[in-house]
Amino acid sequence: MTGDLRLPGLLAHPDWAAVTTLGGPAPDGAGIERVVTVADLHADPGDARAALLTVAVSAPREDWHLDVLLRRAVAAGAAAVLLAGDDPLHPASRLLAGRIGLPVLGAPDALAAALTATRLLQEPDQVVAALVGRTATVCGVPHGGVDDLVADLARTWRRPVWLLDPGGSVVAGADATGSRTPPPVPGAALLEVAFGSGPPDGRLAVAEPEGVPAETAALRAALAVAANSVRQRLAEQRLAVERDARLRTALLAEILQAGDPVPGGLRRRALDAGWSLDGWHAGLRIDVPSSVDVVAAREQVLRAVETARLRAVVVEQGPGWSAWTTFDHQPTAGELQQHATAARRTQWLLRESLPTSTGVGRVHRGAGGLARTLGEAGDAARLAAERTTSGRFVHVDRLGLGALLLAWTRTDTFLPAARSMLEPLQGRPGDLLTTLTAYLDAESSLTETAAVLGVHRNTVATRIERVRHVLGVDLADPDERLALHLACRSVLFHS
Amino acid sequence: MEVTAGDVDALVTGVLLLGSGGGGDARVYAHVLRSVLAAGPVRLHSPAELGDAPVLPVGMLGGTRVLGEKLPSGDELPAAVRALVRWTGVTPAAVMPFEAAGLNGVLPLPLAHQLGLPLVDADLMGRALPRVDQLTRVVAGGAVTPMALAEPAGQTVVVDGGDPVSTELTVRAFVAQAGGWAGAVMAPAPAAAALGDACLGTLGRALGLGRAHAGLGDTPAPARVADALGGHPVGGGRVVDVRRSPVGRFGRAAVTVDAPGAGVLRIEAENEYLLVLADGEPVAASPEVIVLLDRRSAAPIAADAVRSGDDVLVLVLPAPPWWAARPDAAVHVGPQAFGLGPAAAAPRPVRPAPAAEPPAPHAARSACTAAGTGQEARR
Numbered sequence: 001m002t003g004d005l006r007l008p009g010l011l012a013h014p015d016w017a018a019v020t021t022l023g024g025p026a027p028d029g030a031g032i033e034r035v036v037t038v039a040d041l042h043a044d045p046g047d048a049r050a051a052l053l054t055v056a057v058s059a060p061r062e063d064w065h066l067d068v069l070l071r072r073a074v075a076a077g078a079a080a081v082l083l084a085g086d087d088p089l090h091p092a093s094r095l096l097a098g099r100i101g102l103p104v105l106g107a108p109d110a111l112a113a114a115l116t117a118t119r120l121l122q123e124p125d126q127v128v129a130a131l132v133g134r135t136a137t138v139c140g141v142p143h144g145g146v147d148d149l150v151a152d153l154a155r156t157w158r159r160p161v162w163l164l165d166p167g168g169s170v171v172a173g174a175d176a177t178g179s180r181t182p183p184p185v186p187g188a189a190l191l192e193v194a195f196g197s198g199p200p201d202g203r204l205a206v207a208e209p210e211g212v213p214a215e216t217a218a219l220r221a222a223l224a225v226a227a228n229s230v231r232q233r234l235a236e237q238r239l240a241v242e243r244d245a246r247l248r249t250a251l252l253a254e255i256l257q258a259g260d261p262v263p264g265g266l267r268r269r270a271l272d273a274g275w276s277l278d279g280w281h282a283g284l285r286i287d288v289p290s291s292v293d294v295v296a297a298r299e300q301v302l303r304a305v306e307t308a309r310l311r312a313v314v315v316e317q318g319p320g321w322s323a324w325t326t327f328d329h330q331p332t333a334g335e336l337q338q339h340a341t342a343a344r345r346t347q348w349l350l351r352e353s354l355p356t357s358t359g360v361g362r363v364h365r366g367a368g369g370l371a372r373t374l375g376e377a378g379d380a381a382r383l384a385a386e387r388t389t390s391g392r393f394v395h396v397d398r399l400g401l402g403a404l405l406l407a408w409t410r411t412d413t414f415l416p417a418a419r420s421m422l423e424p425l426q427g428r429p430g431d432l433l434t435t436l437t438a439y440l441d442a443e444s445s446l447t448e449t450a451a452v453l454g455v456h457r458n459t460v461a462t463r464i465e466r467v468r469h470v471l472g473v474d475l476a477d478p479d480e481r482l483a484l485h486l487a488c489r490s491v492l493f494h495s
Numbered sequence: 496m497e498v499t500a501g502d503v504d505a506l507v508t509g510v511l512l513l514g515s516g517g518g519g520d521a522r523v524y525a526h527v528l529r530s531v532l533a534a535g536p537v538r539l540h541s542p543a544e545l546g547d548a549p550v551l552p553v554g555m556l557g558g559t560r561v562l563g564e565k566l567p568s569g570d571e572l573p574a575a576v577r578a579l580v581r582w583t584g585v586t587p588a589a590v591m592p593f594e595a596a597g598l599n600g601v602l603p604l605p606l607a608h609q610l611g612l613p614l615v616d617a618d619l620m621g622r623a624l625p626r627v628d629q630l631t632r633v634v635a636g637g638a639v640t641p642m643a644l645a646e647p648a649g650q651t652v653v654v655d656g657g658d659p660v661s662t663e664l665t666v667r668a669f670v671a672q673a674g675g676w677a678g679a680v681m682a683p684a685p686a687a688a689a690l691g692d693a694c695l696g697t698l699g700r701a702l703g704l705g706r707a708h709a710g711l712g713d714t715p716a717p718a719r720v721a722d723a724l725g726g727h728p729v730g731g732g733r734v735v736d737v738r739r740s741p742v743g744r745f746g747r748a749a750v751t752v753d754a755p756g757a758g759v760l761r762i763e764a765e766n767e768y769l770l771v772l773a774d775g776e777p778v779a780a781s782p783e784v785i786v787l788l789d790r791r792s793a794a795p796i797a798a799d800a801v802r803s804g805d806d807v808l809v810l811v812l813p814a815p816p817w818w819a820a821r822p823d824a825a826v827h828v829g830p831q832a833f834g835l836g837p838a839a840a841a842p843r844p845v846r847p848a849p850a851a852e853p854p855a856p857h858a859a860r861s862a863c864t865a866a867g868t869g870q871e872a873r874r
Contacts, residue, residue, distance in 0.1 A: 042836070062740060062749060064763050064772055065836060071775025091736035092751035092761035096775055099759050 005032045005121055007080055007103060009211025010052075014158035015116040016107075019082070023089045023104040024097035029211065030079045035118045037111070041065035049077035054114040058084035066093050074100045084110040124214035131157070131218035132225055139229035146233045147172050150204075153226055157206060157219065163230065164192070164203045171202065191216070193223040204230050238296075245295045248273065248315045252322065260368040275313055280327040282336070283361035283373030284312060284343050285381040287320040288354055294320060300353055301346075308345035320356070320381070322374050331363055344393055344451055351454070357385040357392040391438075391452040418487035424470045432470070435463040437488040440481065496539045496616070496699055498604065500532040508708050508795070509701030510600030512724070512812065515784045516798035517767035518597015518623030519559025524605075531605045539616035539698055540589065545686035548588030550615050551576060552632075552681040553606055554599035556644065556666060560799070561675030562598070567647055571678030572606045574645035578680075582641050582653045585683045591615035593630060593639075593681055595697035596623040614698075615686060621694030621815025622784050624828055625745060625766045627663040631817055632684070634827050635692035639681040642666070646673030694817040704812075711793045717808050720793060724812060729771055729778055730757020731790055731808040737801055743834050750787070750801055752809060760809055762787070763835055764798040770830045771809060782819070782828045784812035 007027035010016055021027065033050040040057040042065055053073045059066065066083075070093065073081050086106040089097065097104045107113040119127060138152045146163065150173045154161040162173035192205040204227050209215045251269055255277065258266055262277055270277050286301065288294065294316045301321055305312055312323040325339055340360055347358040359380025361373035376396040384394040425432040435453065439460065442448035446464070450457035464475070473480050498506060506528070507521045514521075531537070542550070553572055555562075580586060590610065592603045595618035607614040619630040619639075632639055640662055641655035650673065654665050670677050689695070707723040721728040732754030739748045745766050752760035758774035768785035771778050779785055787796045790806040801807070818824040831837045 062738065062742075062747070063836075064749070064761060064770065067759075067761055067772050067775035068777065069775075090738065090749065090751075092749060092759060092772075095735065095751060095753060096759040096761075100774060 004211065004213045005117070006030065006211025007032060007052075009209055009215075010117060010120070011105075012209060013116065013120075013212055013215065016113055018086070018109070019105050019107040019113050020086050021103060022083065022086070022097075022106045023094035024080075024100075024102045027080065027103045032079050032117065032121070034121060035114050036078070037114055041069050043069070045069070045073050045076040045078060047076060048073060051076075051078050052080050052082055052114065052117050053078040054082045054110055055084060056111055058110075061085075061087050061090050061093070064092075066090070067096050070096055070100065070102055070104065074102050078102065080105055082107060082110050082113060084108075120212060120214040124217055127214045128218040128221050131222045135222040135225045139226055144233075145237050146230060149226075149229060149233050153206075153222075157222065159207050159209070159219075162205045164205055166202055173205075191219055191223055193227045241298070242295055245298065245316045249317055251275075252315045252317060255367060256371045256374065258367070259371065260366055262367045276326045276328075277367040277370065278328075280330055280363045280365050281324045281370045281373050282327070282331070282339050282363045283370070283375075283377035284310075284323040284325070284346075285320065285359045285361075285374065285377035286323065286347070286350075287357045287359075287381045287385060290319040292319070292354060297354060300350065304346045304349035307349055308342045310339070310342035310346055322377070324370060324374060327363070330365075336363065340395055341448070341451075344391075344448070347391070347393055348451055348454070357381050358394075359384050360393075360395045362396050391454075393452070414486070415490055418490045421483070421487045422471075422491055425467065428466070428470065430463050430466065432463055432467050433488065433492065435460060436467050436484070437492055439464055440485040440488060444475065444481075496702075497536040498532065498539060498698075498702065499536040500529055502702060502705075503528045503532060505705030505709055506601060506698070506702050507705065509703065509705030510596050510598075510698075511795045511797075512704045512708065512786050513596035513600065513621075513697065513701050513784060514623040514795070514797070515596070515767040515781070515786060516623075516764055516796070516801075517625065518594065518599065519562070520797065521598045521601045523562065524598060524601045527605055528601055531608045534608070537604050537607060537614055540613045542615055542617050542686040542689040542693070542695065545589055545613065545615065547685040547687055549585050549683035550589045550591050550686045550689065551579065551587045551683050552593035552619055552639070553590050553603050554593045554679055555602060555676055556679045557670040557673070557676030559598045559676070565647060565674045565676065567678075568649070570649075571645045571647060572602065572680065573609060574649070574651055575643040575678045575680040576606075576610065578645065578651045578653055579641060579643040579683070582643065582655070583683065587612060587683055589613040589615050589686060591617050591689070591693070592698070593619040593679075594623060595694070595701060596620065599623075600698065600701055615689065616698045617689040617693040617695045618697045619693050621697050621817050622782060623767050624782075627666065628659045629828050629832065631694060632692045633659050634821075634823075637684065637688070637692050641682055643680045644669055644673075644677040646670075646677040648673070694815045697815065708793065714791050715793055717810075720788065720808060721810060724810065726784075726786075726810045726812040727779070729773060729809040729811055730754035730760055732757070732760070732806070734801060734803050734805040734807055737803055748798060748801075750798075752807060754809070757809075762809065763830070765833050766798060768798055769833055770835055771811065779811040780825070780830050781833070782814040782824055784814065786810050786812065 006029050008029065010032065011019060011027060031050055032052050035054060036045060036048045036051040037054040037056055038045055041055060041059045041063055045053050055069065070081060080103040082105045086108055089104060134156050138156045150161050150163050154173065160173065163171050165171050190205045191208045192203045194203050204223060206219055206223060251273055254266055255262060255270060267277065298314065298316060301314055305314060305323065310325065312325045314321050314323040327335065343358065343360050347356055350356050359377045361376030361380065364372045380394040380396045384392045387394060422433060438452045439449045442452060446457045446460045449460045453460065468475060473484060475481055503525055507525050510518065510521045576587065589612050590603050590607050591614065592599055594600065603614055619632050627633065630639060640657065641653055642662065643651065643653045644666065645651040652669055654662055704724055711720060711723060717728040717731050732752050734750055735753045736751040737748060739746060743765055748764040750762040750764060754760045761772040762768050762785065763770040767781065768787065769781045771785055787801060788794065788808045788810060789796055790808050796805060796807060813819065818828060825837065826832065
């Protein structure tokens with residue numbers, strides 16, 4: 001007898017899922033030391049100190065003998081009464097249970113619930129053995145990734161299981177949302193085990209059942225068993241990922257070198273990889289600092305690409321990723337706009353975890369076109385690294401005009417004029433100059449501006465309204481807009 | 496001992512209290528009583544005074560509530576008496592209630608007046624009970640057949656022979672056909688027999704209770720009520736739930752009272768209140784007389800009238816002495832006799848019942864003993 005079994009812990013136990021509280025006070029931390037089972041309501045519980053008193057045979061709830069039994073149970077020192085069936089209590093019984101402070105529980109199969117409690121109390125070793133055995137079976141399945149394993153463990157343990165990185169962020173398991181801490185289960189601590197050797201790679205964590213010592217011991221043992229498998233799966237997965245990455249990188253390099261027409265063998269390998277070389281390609285280049293492990297971070301990029309609804313092939317290449325979207329027809333302006341927005345959203349989604357500069361190439365056709373668009377995207381990404389105002393995002397389509405304007409505004413006459421024109425915006429809250437510039441850069445699109453600046457579109461709208469008011473300009477007038485745009489560009493680039 | 500016109504209210508309240516929540520509402524008969532008693536008082540005779548003179552137990556059977564819908568003709572009991580006299584050839588010398596509680600406690604007074612016969616202060620229940628097999632005379636081994644019944648429209652039947660159970664079934668069938676109730680007169684028995692197989696002085700007890708009750712005034716303290724009525728206060732509080740279910744013979748009701756100080760009171764009832772649990776502990780059980788009083792007016796509340804939200808005082812009056820003296824009383828009239836299972840009520844000091852008049856003049860109020868006949872029923 002461990003003596004530390006607590007009623008709330010029991011109620012939270014998966015085997016007790018069908019047990020409901022019918023009356024009495026909310027189960028507190030009262031300890032349960034044994035299980036006493038009586039046949040029916042007429043039974044005398046005898047000595048039931050700190051016991052879970054189980055009534056095996058179901059009786060109509062209106063039978064007043066239930067009240068007598070509750071009273072006797074309290075007198076005998078019972079911690080709680082478990083009744084057969086989950087029908088609600090008679091009002092008198094409910095009132096009585098509350099008054100005498102006795103939790104009354106109900107379960108469709110009260111005997112099974114009592115048996116669970118008995119096992120947890122009397123045979124903790126068996127509980128440990130059973131769980132470890134089931135865990136070993138799950139871990140012994142030879143295929144599947146780490147995510148599958150974590151999901152299997154959660155199913156086997158019937159509790160949320162998480163894989164945490166060294167920083168404590170959830171990387172797999174229940175609701176792997178990438179949040180910093182495990183989704184907290186109310187009132188539950190975590191049982192953790194490091195699965196890396198040497199400096200911790202990460203930890204496998206499970207919500208600790210509170211007040212069920214046998215279950216805690218079982219989970220501890222099971223965690224130790226599972227950690228090995230997790231380590232092994234991670235290693236296998238890493239190996240596979242790296243091999244795939246190398247294959248992809250090499251294949252892309254070969255295709256880019258080969259140019260049109262692509263040799264048959266290469267075409268076949270591209271097909272195997274699921275790449276379509278025909279059609280129109282729009283390239284995307286995501287550059288990251290060389291310190292980033294692009295193989296390991298690929299998952300994040302894929303997630304961002306998927307979330308942004310960008311249907312793109314992503315390939316590790318140098319310090320970053322080359323990606324492209326293939327259209328089977330010449331994309332319309334609307335589709336291209338959608339593509340650009342999705343690309344920008346991808347970068348926005350990555351902003352927290354990865355410092356990226358992103359470039360988007362124009363649409364080109366065929367395998368040669370793929371090389372061209374990726375080249376353009378690469379150039380744009382390099383240019384984007386310098387451009388903070390555009391959120392380190394450059395679309396090649398807009399590159400020519402930008403260069404032209406910049407060259408022109410470098411004249412000495414224009415700059416002072418521009419400065420005085422934008423003077424009223426200085427020193428006002430809300431970074432009006434940057435907002436205006438971004439807004440005009442983004443073709444007067446509030447949504448796009450909001451994405452660039454990382455603020456809500458309503459904020460942009462308010463700021464633009466203030467700019468309009470302060471400067472007294474009509475942004476709908478093409479002449480004024482042009483002048484303003486040039487002034488902004490010139491002031492920002494020369495300040 | 497005499498009952499005068501001034502005693503009507505006390506008598507009515509007294510028989511209601513002995514109804515233990517059932518027995519029917521005697522108040523509907525108060526005016527009849529007044530007009531009868533205006534002509535002169537009715538004397539309550541002790542059976543001992545009448546020797547071997549044949550006495551008829553009388554009353555009504557069926558649903559007392561139906562009385563308000565199916566009005567009496569006034570001739571039911573006389574018609575039943577006539578029928579029984581023709582069948583048995585015995586001329587009655589006196590009448591007595593077979594149930595001196597509820598409506599049946601007052602019905603014999605007008606009848607005695609009507610027939611010009613003496614009224615015996617004895618009955619076959621000592622309180623309200625629902626079934627023929629619960630008559631003291633039946634329990635004591637006596638017979639209550641032949642029995643005559645007459646319904647308001649004039650139809651009359653005589654039931655003779657058969658065991659108590661078949662009599663009960665036959666009687667119920669007739670009552671149902673008659674539209675809910677019928678006047679009933681049971682087999683005549685010598686007055687002296689009542690000394691052994693009937694409860695003596697129940698009407699006197701009712702009168703005493705009623706008089707004590709009349710002196711309570713508004714919102715009396717529970718202890719005072721208990722003292723005055725010679726009972727034991729279980730507790731008082733708000734009725735939080737009344738749950739009625741169609742189980743049992745007459746439908747079951749469970750009344751839950753949240754009584755500060757006394758705990759959670761649960762009163763199990765059928766036609767009458769049968770069992771009281773305080774915090775899961777049985778504290779009173781039939782044949783003890785369990786009454787629920789309105790806390791403000793101290794008026795008794797019937798089992799079929801109690802509602803959620805009523806502010807009640809739960810009081811236990813001692814069981815009729817005839818039953819109290821009988822070791823097998825619980826089998827016949829205890830909770831198990833109503834399918835509620837045996838209940839051992841917690842032992843409690845029994846207080847003496849209040850005197851009917853300052854010094855009680857009338858006969859034996861203590862235990863009666865066995866030697867009887869019969870059957871009955873109600874509702």
